[in-house]
Amino acid sequence: MADGPRTRVQYRRHRSDHSFNDPSSEAGKEASLARSSEPARSSTPGSAPGTLLSAADVARVVDRMAHQLIERAATGGPASADGGLADLVLVGIPTRGAPLARRLAARIQAFTGTGVDVGTADITLYRDDLRLRGVRALEPTVLPDAGIDGRLVVLVDDVLFSGRSVRAALDALRDLGRPRSVQLAVLVDRGHRELPIRADFVGKNVPTSRSQQVKVHLAEVDGVDEVLVTEATGTEAAQ
Amino acid sequence: MTTYLIKGARPLGGEPADILVKDGRIAAIGDSLSATGAEVVEAAGLIALPGLVDLHTHLREPGREDAETVETGSRAAALGGFTAVHAMANTDPVADTAGVVEQVWRLGQEAGLVDVVPVGAVTVGLKGERLAELGAMADSAARVRVFSDDGHCVSDPALMRRALEYVKAFDGVVAQHAEEPRLTVGAQMHEGDRSARLGLTGWPAAAEEAIIARDVLLAEHVGARLHVCHVSTAGSVEILRWAKSRGVQVTAEVTPHHLLLTDACAESYDPVFKVNPPLRTDADVEALRAGLADGTIDAVGTDHAPHAVEDKESEWAQARPGMLGLEQALSVVIETMVEPGRLDWAGVADRMSVRPAAIGRVDGHGRPLAPGEPANLVLVDPSARATVDPAALASRSRNSPYAGRELPGRVVATFLKGTPTVLDGKAVK
Amino acid sequence: MKRHLLEAADLDRDDATLVLDTAAQIDQALAGREVKKLPTLRGRTVVNLFYEDSTRTRISFELAAKRLSADVINFSAKGSSVSKGESLKDTALTLEAMGADAVVVRHWASGAPHRLANWVRGSVVNAGDGTHEHPTQALLDAYTIRQRLGRLDGVRVTIVGDVLHSRVARSNVGLLHTLGAEVTLVAPPTLLPVGVGSWPAEVGYDLDAVLPKSDVVMMLRVQAERMNASYFPSAREYSRRYGLDARRMAALPDDAIVMHPGPMNRGMEIAAEVADSVRSTIVEQVANGVSTRMAVLYLLLGGSPQ
Numbered sequence: 001m002a003d004g005p006r007t008r009v010q011y012r013r014h015r016s017d018h019s020f021n022d023p024s025s026e027a028g029k030e031a032s033l034a035r036s037s038e039p040a041r042s043s044t045p046g047s048a049p050g051t052l053l054s055a056a057d058v059a060r061v062v063d064r065m066a067h068q069l070i071e072r073a074a075t076g077g078p079a080s081a082d083g084g085l086a087d088l089v090l091v092g093i094p095t096r097g098a099p100l101a102r103r104l105a106a107r108i109q110a111f112t113g114t115g116v117d118v119g120t121a122d123i124t125l126y127r128d129d130l131r132l133r134g135v136r137a138l139e140p141t142v143l144p145d146a147g148i149d150g151r152l153v154v155l156v157d158d159v160l161f162s163g164r165s166v167r168a169a170l171d172a173l174r175d176l177g178r179p180r181s182v183q184l185a186v187l188v189d190r191g192h193r194e195l196p197i198r199a200d201f202v203g204k205n206v207p208t209s210r211s212q213q214v215k216v217h218l219a220e221v222d223g224v225d226e227v228l229v230t231e232a233t234g235t236e237a238a239q
Numbered sequence: 240m241t242t243y244l245i246k247g248a249r250p251l252g253g254e255p256a257d258i259l260v261k262d263g264r265i266a267a268i269g270d271s272l273s274a275t276g277a278e279v280v281e282a283a284g285l286i287a288l289p290g291l292v293d294l295h296t297h298l299r300e301p302g303r304e305d306a307e308t309v310e311t312g313s314r315a316a317a318l319g320g321f322t323a324v325h326a327m328a329n330t331d332p333v334a335d336t337a338g339v340v341e342q343v344w345r346l347g348q349e350a351g352l353v354d355v356v357p358v359g360a361v362t363v364g365l366k367g368e369r370l371a372e373l374g375a376m377a378d379s380a381a382r383v384r385v386f387s388d389d390g391h392c393v394s395d396p397a398l399m400r401r402a403l404e405y406v407k408a409f410d411g412v413v414a415q416h417a418e419e420p421r422l423t424v425g426a427q428m429h430e431g432d433r434s435a436r437l438g439l440t441g442w443p444a445a446a447e448e449a450i451i452a453r454d455v456l457l458a459e460h461v462g463a464r465l466h467v468c469h470v471s472t473a474g475s476v477e478i479l480r481w482a483k484s485r486g487v488q489v490t491a492e493v494t495p496h497h498l499l500l501t502d503a504c505a506e507s508y509d510p511v512f513k514v515n516p517p518l519r520t521d522a523d524v525e526a527l528r529a530g531l532a533d534g535t536i537d538a539v540g541t542d543h544a545p546h547a548v549e550d551k552e553s554e555w556a557q558a559r560p561g562m563l564g565l566e567q568a569l570s571v572v573i574e575t576m577v578e579p580g581r582l583d584w585a586g587v588a589d590r591m592s593v594r595p596a597a598i599g600r601v602d603g604h605g606r607p608l609a610p611g612e613p614a615n616l617v618l619v620d621p622s623a624r625a626t627v628d629p630a631a632l633a634s635r636s637r638n639s640p641y642a643g644r645e646l647p648g649r650v651v652a653t654f655l656k657g658t659p660t661v662l663d664g665k666a667v668k
Numbered sequence: 669m670k671r672h673l674l675e676a677a678d679l680d681r682d683d684a685t686l687v688l689d690t691a692a693q694i695d696q697a698l699a700g701r702e703v704k705k706l707p708t709l710r711g712r713t714v715v716n717l718f719y720e721d722s723t724r725t726r727i728s729f730e731l732a733a734k735r736l737s738a739d740v741i742n743f744s745a746k747g748s749s750v751s752k753g754e755s756l757k758d759t760a761l762t763l764e765a766m767g768a769d770a771v772v773v774r775h776w777a778s779g780a781p782h783r784l785a786n787w788v789r790g791s792v793v794n795a796g797d798g799t800h801e802h803p804t805q806a807l808l809d810a811y812t813i814r815q816r817l818g819r820l821d822g823v824r825v826t827i828v829g830d831v832l833h834s835r836v837a838r839s840n841v842g843l844l845h846t847l848g849a850e851v852t853l854v855a856p857p858t859l860l861p862v863g864v865g866s867w868p869a870e871v872g873y874d875l876d877a878v879l880p881k882s883d884v885v886m887m888l889r890v891q892a893e894r895m896n897a898s899y900f901p902s903a904r905e906y907s908r909r910y911g912l913d914a915r916r917m918a919a920l921p922d923d924a925i926v927m928h929p930g931p932m933n934r935g936m937e938i939a940a941e942v943a944d945s946v947r948s949t950i951v952e953q954v955a956n957g958v959s960t961r962m963a964v965l966y967l968l969l970g971g972s973p974q
């Protein structure tokens with residue numbers, strides 16, 4: 001398993017895919033990838049269906065990401081007594097990015113004794129694919145009282161797929177303030193990027209085929225911590 | 240003139256018989272008739288009725304020939320089984336002079352599809368201010384006997400009294416559009432639960448009933464004949480029943496649409512269902528059917544009211560009131576009265592031919608099916624059912640409230656004074 | 669959600685709650701921001717089709733659409749082909765040809781939005797039709813009540829005035845009932861429709877009897893012209909019997925609020941000191957109108973496939 005940031009190679013490798021089977025959204029990470037019964041075209045064999053991360057794995061991955069964030073805060077910005085953590089804001093992208101951001105903050109506090117600001121930014125109103133996805137209920141956008149201006153904002157999401165959610169989040173951030181720097185942390189990077197976007201912190205890289213789904217379950221939302229890879233079924237594909 | 244031998248029809252729904260039509264009259268009725276050179280019309284399973292008579296038709300000519308003409312309306316009437324229709328006076332110019340009623344009458348004769356019997360306006364220009372020359376219209380070639388300001392109520396009680404009295408001189412009758420205008424300012428539909436919810440100004444039942452009550456008292460007082468157009472409420476039926484029990488010379492008609500449809504139709508805001516008086520409630524529909532069945536209501540009058548597309552494809556409030564009726568009238572009566580067993584075929588003949596002809600004093604119509612009588616008759620297939628397609632109607636307009644509705648009964652043939660105007664369900668000319 | 673919002677009955681309890689929740693999220697997302705604009709409906713076209721002057725409602729919808737980055741076309745009946753006798757249907761076909769994704773229609777004729785909905789593919793939003801309904805007004809009223817009182821379930825709402833001619837009353841009775849509020853209508857009997865008994869609301873004629881049991885009093889605009897048609901004898905008598913003044917306001921429970929859809933006839937149905945009191949939500953209603961309409965446009969347009 002490869003940790004750390006991925007390059008843009010994947011993006012190029014799969015460029016040819018999306019003209020044929022353009023998910024145009026990251027809905028595929030929660031629902032189906034294929035919007036029609038057309039078979040997915042992909043040169044990537046994907047991962048074997050099943051449980052990718054257990055609850056213990058998820059906890060371990062979150063801990064490692066927390067350590068990486070502490071390291072980045074200490075080295076990324078101007079030196080400060082608290083190791084740069086006061087400068088850091090973790091902004092979760094609902095739904096599952098929000099509890100993930102809170103967990104990361106809690107682990108950072110556990111490791112360093114220093115609290116970290118957490119916020120959420122609902123990106124629904126910034127999506128460019130509403131026509132395809134349909135409307136959904138909005139979730140709160142909450143920023144720390146100190147705001148995000150001049151700070152290091154780390155967007156937190158569960159799965160990185162096409163990159164469109166992140167792009168929408170960047171648009172939302174632009175309306176919310178002017179951070180010094182914006183970085184990205186994801187629990188799972190499953191490839192198939194459609195935009196030149198990469199994550200700065202990746203819990204786990206997972207090669208997938210487009211026909212597969214990656215489902216992240218978190219206790220706060222789903223009652224259980226786990227990451228699953230499944231093959232889309234016909235009925236799911238029709239949704 | 241061609242001789243026709245109608246084989247195996249059931250006169251008034253009775254035993255099958257052959258009917259020989261010759262020289263414009265019924266020459267014979269009996270078993271296994273034969274006639275050399277006669278054109279045979281196979282009519283097994285069909286009901287033979289006297290040609291239907293409508294007391295209430297808007298033919299729109301002169302003035303709105305884009306909506307209907309005497310000829311297109313006559314064709315629609317023939318296809319509906321009618322051999323005579325009363326052409327309402329609210330044309331442009333208004334039929335309030337001998338000249339206009341004669342023009343309409345002549346156009347009807349030229350079309351030759353039904354006998355068009357002009358109705359004369361009661362007041363000049365339908366304005367409700369002073370009497371039109373009723374006598375001149377009565378004496379004209381059109382022989383007007385029915386006078387009506389239909390579309391408007393003769394609301395002035397003194398004027399109504401004078402009209403009722405005056406037409407006695409030539410055995411005329413005033414056909415009242417019963418609507419107290421002060422109670423229906425801006426009215427759009429029946430006033431009740433639905434109008435409250437739809438935000439459409441209500442047309443209260445009392446506005447009709449108040450005028451009918453007033454008019455039957457006036458008719459009684461002056462000993463005149465009164466005819467009430469398009470009765471639409473249960474209360475009106477009650478008043479009529481009371482008046483008839485007192486011996487008042489009052490007659491009344493009900494439209495096919497008031498027998499079938501209710502104000503629920505307005506929920507679509509589709510102005511095809513906008514009509515005056517408005518569609519009422521289920522309880523009113525039931526009372527109207529009962530009134531027609533027991534004879535309190537004498538006749539079915541179509542109030543056939545063609546309107547051009549632009550007058551109907553609009554906001555409800557903007558649309559003109561009225562709906563087509565001639566071509567589906569008999570079907571609606573079969574659906575609402577015959578099939579539920581409330582009226583037999585003799586009853587249909589009575590309410591759609593005999594009584595309306597008598598009310599209008601129309602000679603040669605509404606006569607028994609008997610040798611020597613004028614051959615005005617219609618053959619109906621009671622078992623046929625068809626879905627109404629407005630595009631297939633003979634009327635020039637398309638505002639049928641029955642579009643898409645399946646109705647029973649089909650007019651197979653209509654004979655006007657011995658000449659077929661409809662054969663095989665199609666207009667002959 | 670249905671494709672169109674024509675009347676309050678188009679919203680079931682879940683839909684209505686979703687609209688209010690969405691409006692609340694939008695409000696929160698935009699609170700304190702300098703740039704109150706979201707890219708949500710970029711590339712979508714919203715037509716404001718107004719057959720009746722209503723600057724307030726038109727501006728509210730216009731602002732809502734623009735804050736969601738939709739292209740907005742204002743199509744006023746005045747000075748356009750509409751006033752030259754073009755039929756509603758022809759206008760609808762024109763809008764259709766322009767590719768309108770939503771048509772916000774204000775019309776003097778009850779049911780005109782229903783007719784329009786038969787002729788256009790986009791969503792139709794009723795911005796007030798005749799004496800029928802004004803569903804977005806009811807939504808913003810419900811939103812305002814929930815914001816002030818924290819709930820709608822069991823809230824006692826008294827609607828006072830010209831119910832007969834009021835689209836606001838019709839929509840509010842339907843929507844507030846859907847959302848669990850208890851509605852009472854108070855008016856002179858002449859200004860209540862025949863058939864009001866079938867509405868999910870109590871009906872009364874005595875304002876003073878109802879006020880102590882009201883959490884919300886919603887005053888309807890009463891046009892003085894109505895007295896010419898004998899709906900009531902005089903403006904003075906109307907005001908005395910059905911107007912909300914300081915004395916009557918004092919009879920309300922402590923946390924009760926006073927609403928008015930505007931524009932107000934100060935001194936007629938509402939006294940100036942009431943309109944300007946802390947109980948009055950009249951200014952909030954205007955602000956809430958924008959976020960509620962944003963929510964409606966988002967929910968109708970956001971996901972509808974072309």
Ligand SMILES: [Zn+2]
Nearest residue numbers: 389390416468
């Ligand atoms: Zn009439």
